[in-house]
Amino acid sequence: MKFGDHIQAADWKKEKHIPVIELPETIKAGEPFMVTVSVGKEIPHPNTTEHHIAWIDVYFKPEKSKFLYQVAHFDFTGHGASAKGANAGPVYAHPVASFSMTVNEPGTLIALEHCNIHGVWESAAEISF
Numbered sequence: 222m223k224f225g226d227h228i229q230a231a232d233w234k235k236e237k238h239i240p241v242i243e244l245p246e247t248i249k250a251g252e253p254f255m256v257t258v259s260v261g262k263e264i265p266h267p268n269t270t271e272h273h274i275a276w277i278d279v280y281f282k283p284e285k286s287k288f289l290y291q292v293a294h295f296d297f298t299g300h301g302a303s304a305k306g307a308n309a310g311p312v313y314a315h316p317v318a319s320f321s322m323t324v325n326e327p328g329t330l331i332a333l334e335h336c337n338i339h340g341v342w343e344s345a346a347e348i349s350f
Contacts, residue, residue, distance in 0.1 A: 228333065229342045237264035238339055240277055240332035242346040250350050253321045258295075258332045260316040266336070270307035273300040274316035275335045281348075283328040292330075293320050324348055 231239055241262040245254050260266050260274045267273065276296050280289040295318040303310030316334065327349045335341050 227340060229340060230344065231342075234263045236342075237261050237266045238334070238336050238342040240334045240342065240344050242279075242330055242332050242344060244330070244346055244348065248324070248348055248350060250325050251323060253323050255319060255321055256330065257317065257319040259318070260334050260342075266316065268300060268313050268315060270300050270302045270310075272338050273297070273336070275337050277316060277318055278333045279320075280331045280333075281322075281324060281328055282331060283324075283326050285326070286328070289331065292322055293318070 229238065238260065241259050243257040243259075248254050256279070258277050258279060260277070274297055276294065278291065279293040281292050282289045297314040297316050299310070299312035299314040301308040301310040301313050327347075329345050329347055331343060331345045333341055333343045
């Protein structure tokens, strides 16, 4: 059994678990650019103590490389839990993360996210110059 055998994928416009990767239209080698990764862009994902997105990981695979490089990791730990009970807490973290990165060659940006009930989901976006 392999970890990859348990990663789910689908069209983010039809499935609330798919991480959506947003990139600029033009990316230049060696220049910083902004990336936003979110879950639930078209179909909102629940954000409750019982059902939530726990984390998002982002990887880059250069076009001519065998290996992935981790770019970012985001934990979302506020889901309404408190001493008062589930969904009674003062804070909720939403699964949206923005960051800046630079690449020196084309490749693929891969996002993974973990839903505490439905497992790990992925999507990818090509980066070209």
